[in-house]
Amino acid sequence: MGKYHGQANSVLRPRTTEQVSEIVKYCAHRRIGIVPQGGNTGLVGGSISLQKEIVLSLGAMNNVRSFDPVSGILVADAGCILQSLSDYIAPHNHIMPLDLGAKGSCQIGGNISTNAGGLRLLRYGSLHGTVLGLEVVLPDGTILDQLSTLRKDNTGYDLKQLFIGGEGTLGIVTGVSILTPPAPQATNNIFLALPRFDNVLPLFQIVKRQLGEIMSAFExxxxxxxxxxxxxxxGPLLDAEEVGDSECFILVETSGGNNEHDLEKLNHLLEHLLTADQPLINTGTLSQSPSQFNAIWAMREGLTECCQKEGKPYKYDVSVPLADFQKVVDAVRERMISKGLYGDHAISKVMGYGHVGDGNLHLNVIAKHGYRPELEAALEPFIYEVVASRKGSVSAEHGIGSMKTHALHYSKSDVSIEWMRKVKQVFDPLNIMNPGKVLP
Ligand SMILES: Cc1cc2nc3c(=O)[nH]c(=O)nc-3n(C[C@H](O)[C@H](O)[C@H](O)COP(=O)(O)OP(=O)(O)OC[C@H]3O[C@@H](n4cnc5c(N)ncnc54)[C@H](O)[C@@H]3O)c2cc1C
Structure with a gap:
């Protein structure tokens, strides 16, 4: 995004957990701050050095340690790139339980540290469920080996959960044990144009009812x-005339065990939607080939990059009730209009896309000619207040990083923040582990 500028003058690239441990011991002794860095694809300024802390990059720790094709349990170094892990297990007919647009650069350790959600969460659940164990170097250099490959282990506090979404503030994840699901035998998708936003929820209900267990994404x-x-x-994915003045679009993916059966269900769904007395959609298309399947996904996954091309994006990744998705986007646009900041001279676009199935909206506000303090002042805390008023979360999946520390209180009570501080104090009393991130 070009929004954050790191201050580090040293980057260390250890190859082993023991080397990470030695580095951390050295830093703890001299009270040198450490910023763990994965693929550096995070969107909230979590992996940058704010005050000349050293950067500890995990990129050289990129070996698969083991994979069991029967159980689907993968054990890997934290620096493995998500796409490489997908490629590694693909010949065994398994897939990673998460998928995101940054898969070619982000690392599994970074994914775990941000509790990344992404495009498969609806189907396979969050990393809090699929991660079976972690190896972590604690802020005093001790190696916490909880690299379990057990599905069930109810022996007291589940410490690994604290590092999932910990954003590198409690320790450095060096190894990961994760449950990978079998690859679906058939994947298909459809792309639908809806006349009004109000149709999204009724559509979601119908799609869930008709597709049942094979629905794997609803974007x-x-x-x-x-x-x-x-x-x-x-694209274009749909005929422009049929799209008309449609207000929004929905991508539905299915992943199942029998292509014929899944296609039959999808065709039936499309027919039902198009021929209903009061159709919820204007038009729609069912992918007919792998390249069309990819083109439909490219529309959704390519949006983040398009935002970059439009200007400088202010990105807000929030959870709000489904019914409020577009209201939040509209409220922000109206706010910028009322402040005289909407148009090519300031904010040129306000848009929303995201994981409806998970209640997660990516709100993107494009500053055509670059970030400016008065734009940010008009957006924040306004957006956080709107989200809080709808009992949402100011960060659905990207985390808090350095961007949202001041907004944490909109989604966490004083008591929660106090106990988060106590946890931080227990693990990192010297405050050397990613200082200035997460906690205000
Ligand atoms: C095009 C695009 C699409 C995206 N789509 C999604 C999406 O759908 N869902 C989603 O959740 N995110 C998404 N993101 C955000 C980002 O990719 C995720 O947050 C990702 O999990 C970050 O991984 P990373 O390896 O790049 O971590 P980094 O950006 O390097 O670091 C992120 C945070 O984790 C910490 N960290 C990194 N590695 C470790 C480690 N080994 N131990 C301890 N702490 C560590 C860092 O200190 C930092 O606080 C997207 C980003 C882009 C650019």
Missing amino acids: YIDRTAYDMGLTHGL
Whole structure:
């Protein structure tokens, strides 16, 4: 994003857990701050050095330690790139339980430290469930070996959960044991244009009912985002005339065991939607080939990059009740209009897309000519207040990093923050582990 500028003057690239431990012991002794860094794809400034802390990059720790094709349990170094792990297990007909647009660069250790959600959460659940064990170097250099490969282990406090989403503030994840599901035998997708946002929820209900267990994604794209995608070469996926003035779009993916059966269900669904007395959709398409399947996904996954091409994006990744998705986007646009900050001279686009199935909205606000303090002042804390008023979360999946420390209180009570501080104090009394992140 070009939003954060690191201050580090040293980057260390250890190859083994023991080397990480030696580095941390050295730093603890001299009270040198450490910023763990994975693929550096995080969107909240968590992996940058704010005050000349050293950067500890995990990129050289990239070996698969073991994979059991029967149980699907993968044990790997934290620096393995998500896509490489997917490629590694693909010949065994397994897939990673998470998938995100940054998969070619982000690392599994970074995914765990941000509790990344992504495109498969609806189907396979969060990393709090799929991660079976972790190896972590604690802030005094001790190696905490909890690299369990057990599905069940109810022996007291489950410490690994604290590092999932810990954003490197409690220790450095060096090894990961994760449960990978069998690859579905058949994946298909459809792309639908909806006349009104109000149709999204009834559609979600129908799709869930008709597709049942084979539905694996239900993604939302508003009209502004779709048009932006078209401008930058994504699609076209649908006939422009049939799309008309549709307000939003939905991508539905299925993953099942029998292609014929899944296609039958999808065709039936499309027919039902198009022929209903009061159709919820204007038009829709079912992918007919792997390249069409990929083109539909490219529209959704390519939006983050398109935002970059439009200008400088302010990115807000929030959880709000499904019914409020577009209301939040509209409220922000109206706010910028009322402040005289909407248009090519300031904020050129306000758009929403995201994981409807998980209640997670990616709100993107494009500053055509770059970040400016008065733009940020108009956006924050306004957006956080809107989200809090709807009992949402100011960070659905990207974390708090350095961007949202001041906004943590919108989603966490004083008591929660106090206990988070106590946990931090127990693990990292010297405050050397990613200082200035997460806690205000
Ligand atoms: C195009 C694009 C699409 C994206 N889509 C999604 C999405 O759908 N869902 C989603 O959740 N995120 C998404 N993201 C955000 C980002 O990719 C995730 O947060 C990802 O999990 C970060 O992984 P990373 O290896 O790049 O970590 P980094 O950015 O390097 O670090 C992120 C945080 O984790 C800490 N950290 C990294 N590695 C370790 C470690 N080994 N031990 C301890 N702490 C560590 C860092 O200190 C930092 O606080 C997207 C980003 C982009 C650019």
